[in-house]
Amino acid sequence: MFSVLLSLVALAASPLASAQVASQAYEWQNVKIGGGGGFIPGIVFNPSEQGLAYARADIGGVYRLNSNNDTWTPLLDWVDNADWHLWGCDAVATDPINTNNVYLASGMYTNSFDPNNGAILISNDQGDTWTQSPLPFKVGGNMPGRGMGERLAVDPNDNSILFFGARSGNGLWKSTNSASTWTQVTSFPSVGTYAPDPSDPTGYESDLIGIAWVTFDSTSGTKGTATPRIFVGVANNPGQESIFVTENGGSTWTAVAGQNTSFIPHKGVLSPAESTLYVSYSNGAGPYDGTLGSVMKFNIATSTWTDITPVSGSNLYFGFGGLSVDLQVPGTVMVGALNSPDGQIFRSTDSGETWVDIWNWIEYPTLEKSYTYSDTLAPWLGPDSVDITLGFLQTGWMIEALVIDPFDSNHFLYGTGATIYGSHDLTNWDTEGTFLLESLADGVEETAVQSLLAPPSASGPILLSAVGDIEGFIHVSLTSPPAQEFMTPEWTTTADLDYAGNEPTNMVRIGADSGSALQQVAVSTNSGVDWNTDFGAGGKVAYSANADTVLWSSSTNGVLVSQFTNAFVAVPSLPSGSIIASDKRNDDLFYAASGNSFYLSTNIGKSFTAISTLGGSTAPVKIVVHPNVTGNYMLLSSLGLFHSTNNGTTFTAISGITEAWAIALGAPQTAGAYPSVFAAAEISGVVGYFRSDNEGTSWVQIDDVNHRFAAINSNPLTADLNVWGRVFIGTNGRGIFYGVPAGSTPPPVSASSTSKTSTISSTTSKTSTISSTASKTSTISISSTISSTSTITATTTSASSTSTSGLAGAFGQCGGTGWTGATACVSGFTCVVQNPFFSQCVQS
Numbered sequence: 001m002f003s004v005l006l007s008l009v010a011l012a013a014s015p016l017a018s019a020q021v022a023s024q025a026y027e028w029q030n031v032k033i034g035g036g037g038g039f040i041p042g043i044v045f046n047p048s049e050q051g052l053a054y055a056r057a058d059i060g061g062v063y064r065l066n067s068n069n070d071t072w073t074p075l076l077d078w079v080d081n082a083d084w085h086l087w088g089c090d091a092v093a094t095d096p097i098n099t100n101n102v103y104l105a106s107g108m109y110t111n112s113f114d115p116n117n118g119a120i121l122i123s124n125d126q127g128d129t130w131t132q133s134p135l136p137f138k139v140g141g142n143m144p145g146r147g148m149g150e151r152l153a154v155d156p157n158d159n160s161i162l163f164f165g166a167r168s169g170n171g172l173w174k175s176t177n178s179a180s181t182w183t184q185v186t187s188f189p190s191v192g193t194y195a196p197d198p199s200d201p202t203g204y205e206s207d208l209i210g211i212a213w214v215t216f217d218s219t220s221g222t223k224g225t226a227t228p229r230i231f232v233g234v235a236n237n238p239g240q241e242s243i244f245v246t247e248n249g250g251s252t253w254t255a256v257a258g259q260n261t262s263f264i265p266h267k268g269v270l271s272p273a274e275s276t277l278y279v280s281y282s283n284g285a286g287p288y289d290g291t292l293g294s295v296m297k298f299n300i301a302t303s304t305w306t307d308i309t310p311v312s313g314s315n316l317y318f319g320f321g322g323l324s325v326d327l328q329v330p331g332t333v334m335v336g337a338l339n340s341p342d343g344q345i346f347r348s349t350d351s352g353e354t355w356v357d358i359w360n361w362i363e364y365p366t367l368e369k370s371y372t373y374s375d376t377l378a379p380w381l382g383p384d385s386v387d388i389t390l391g392f393l394q395t396g397w398m399i400e401a402l403v404i405d406p407f408d409s410n411h412f413l414y415g416t417g418a419t420i421y422g423s424h425d426l427t428n429w430d431t432e433g434t435f436l437l438e439s440l441a442d443g444v445e446e447t448a449v450q451s452l453l454a455p456p457s458a459s460g461p462i463l464l465s466a467v468g469d470i471e472g473f474i475h476v477s478l479t480s481p482p483a484q485e486f487m488t489p490e491w492t493t494t495a496d497l498d499y500a501g502n503e504p505t506n507m508v509r510i511g512a513d514s515g516s517a518l519q520q521v522a523v524s525t526n527s528g529v530d531w532n533t534d535f536g537a538g539g540k541v542a543y544s545a546n547a548d549t550v551l552w553s554s555s556t557n558g559v560l561v562s563q564f565t566n567a568f569v570a571v572p573s574l575p576s577g578s579i580i581a582s583d584k585r586n587d588d589l590f591y592a593a594s595g596n597s598f599y600l601s602t603n604i605g606k607s608f609t610a611i612s613t614l615g616g617s618t619a620p621v622k623i624v625v626h627p628n629v630t631g632n633y634m635l636l637s638s639l640g641l642f643h644s645t646n647n648g649t650t651f652t653a654i655s656g657i658t659e660a661w662a663i664a665l666g667a668p669q670t671a672g673a674y675p676s677v678f679a680a681a682e683i684s685g686v687v688g689y690f691r692s693d694n695e696g697t698s699w700v701q702i703d704d705v706n707h708r709f710a711a712i713n714s715n716p717l718t719a720d721l722n723v724w725g726r727v728f729i730g731t732n733g734r735g736i737f738y739g740v741p742a743g744s745t746p747p748p749v750s751a752s753s754t755s756k757t758s759t760i761s762s763t764t765s766k767t768s769t770i771s772s773t774a775s776k777t778s779t780i781s782i783s784s785t786i787s788s789t790s791t792i793t794a795t796t797t798s799a800s801s802t803s804t805s806g807l808a809g810a811f812g813q814c815g816g817t818g819w820t821g822a823t824a825c826v827s828g829f830t831c832v833v834q835n836p837f838f839s840q841c842v843q844s
């Protein structure tokens, strides 16, 4: 038992501190990508209030469904830098008795990536406001097994009682006062023995998954008193019992007799009318793995198990994840293949005796599908066709969240690695053979943003984005979704972007190709519609003013330069890892900084000379160049913000900034004035987002209690060069925001034609997300924010689940996009490609 302090979490900087910096009200909205853009591990419907549902994202918070119009409302945008880990959510519980109550198990990582203990977040108004009840251990919203669940549940007969299944060997916990305080249930016999790779030195794959789900048998009790029968599923190693039951509200527990111990139970779902517990099993914890699994049902009245696995033999090459029963029509059950990798969903209307699948090969390559497909709300998710790169049928994968609306048999939703899909005519599957499968993630924005570019031309796109996993977009509108991701080349993750100052429709981007760790560079002459590609290795990029020369500070091959798209050659006079920038007016000039030296090139990047020292600065962060005036820029270093107007010969310190993580220049408030300066910084003791209209002499804070954007050191910042005051903030898991001063007139939508139809692949690997978030764990030091790209590369390597023997462990990852760990498996296991993002060690 431990006591907790309930605190109002939506309260940010102390009034004293904020009084020292003026603030200006801003209106904040997401730049609409639409369709989510990342993994949805959990979706939970309230069984008592029609239309009430929540979806959780692994690193980007939680959303509430607006069932009237199929949109989602984000609930955790108040999370600030200090509490960044609360954007990780490992479980949602919605109260069946008082439907205004909702609880979250919040925290990002249980290993060293995250120093913070977790918390149960409590809301009594369906997520509009929150308090938090701290836990004495970590919670892992972005850990392996995050799609199992839910591991947090409210007693349907006495809603003051909640159970929470912890990770890391911390066991089962109980609250009897609506989540205010928690006590460990010491009588519970298992804390879980399974870890995906027990020898992972980072602790990411070696931490115990723990208790996976808690399911009350509502029918065993009476309203007002604690429910006696509760089932709990645990991630245990094969051969060990993993489902436990109590008949006395948790005083004593037994393993459910007759259970099969081959696999890990991902979901335990009660069908009250049938007095049956349905269970989906997989041989991995997910979300990327699973090569075998089963579906079982347990008849509670007769204590008998029945194997109802929908497929067998060579057709069974996956585990099972998402599982749901239709509460309106007992006997109707749906289950998802966790990673098929063409998302496979099975439906039964006879309690699992027989199943139909959402697609099958009549005879290769002729496909029979039970659905027609609509991606109207997020066209970039792709047309209804087989994508030859990833083999997608648009049904997605990583299907751990699959739920039938308890009030509407025609409505179901499921989460994938990239979006939320669902339908409003599901029962047509039974009656007519097909139903309409739709992208239904409107309002969910969960991309991890790597870099942003607002080009200066008022007639071109407003913004270009580089994002993790789904590469990036050209945004011609901020309020409607882009038609497609960056095309030809299609990459998994785009790392950085730049434009040429005098030829601003000329762009350069760097990124990592799908299916390969190799990073690439591409240039475009038409604002990103078409691209020419070259190869190299990741980092940061700068384009010369006249678009003839690309300077590339790569993460593995030092600094490289290419003129007229000739092969890249080394720039020996610059240290590896230098930060770089191009002058936006003078084609001859490039700038660079490394250590305490500032470098200038006057020959289009061929060679650089150290022309000044940056005092005691050891870590330059970013150079942001004036779009109109040559030789004039802002330099951010570990000593703060500096201004040069003479190519870097001398610098003027801008006082008042204690620490800064990103800066951007935008349109000036009055024509001809110096550009407005935006900073993600600490000023007068306040960590936040600021704007200055007088070259940094004074600042106004522009973020507010409802918009804090979580971890400041991973958020790219760019400002609009045409619209004064408009700024773009990229987040690590909540997409891109734009802000404008409250009350200002929105500018007209820019007209630029970029639509181009061709097959687009949606991608789902979270590898880069995991590691980019990992970089946050270091104390906020300037160096960890210099370049998210190089940080990612470094961290990915160390995050690999390579055992100390140099071999990947049992059921561990052994390949896939961006994978830099071991590709051979420990004895008795063989590395098998599961999908482009994941190869797994399976029993040979």
Ligand SMILES: *[C@@H]1O[C@H](CO)[C@@H](O)[C@H](O)[C@H]1NC(C)=O
Residues within 6 Å of the ligand: 066, 068, 069, 071
């Ligand atoms: C959808 O409905 C919600 C709740 O009624 C409302 O707040 C939101 O503005 C609506 N969104 C759209 C796009 O109509």
Ligand SMILES: *[C@@H]1O[C@H](CO)[C@@H](O)[C@H](O)[C@H]1NC(C)=O
Residues within 6 Å of the ligand: 260, 261, 262, 293, 294
């Ligand atoms: C347990 O499940 C596995 C996999 O479905 C199956 O091969 C095995 O026969 C089952 N064991 C028992 C005792 O039913």
Ligand SMILES: *[C@@H]1O[C@H](CO)[C@@H](O)[C@H](O)[C@H]1NC(C)=O
Residues within 6 Å of the ligand: 589, 602, 631, 645, 646, 647
């Ligand atoms: C910057 O360097 C260029 C090239 O040497 C030179 O032409 C220009 O005058 C310099 N600008 C300033 C302000 O020193």
Ligand SMILES: *[C@@H]1O[C@H](CO)[C@@H](O)[C@H](O)[C@H]1NC(C)=O
Residues within 6 Å of the ligand: 627, 628, 665, 666, 667, 668, 671, 672, 673, 674, 675, 721
């Ligand atoms: C750059 O110059 C153009 C043309 O004079 C002007 O409209 C724009 O505001 C300037 N941009 C900045 C950021 O000062």
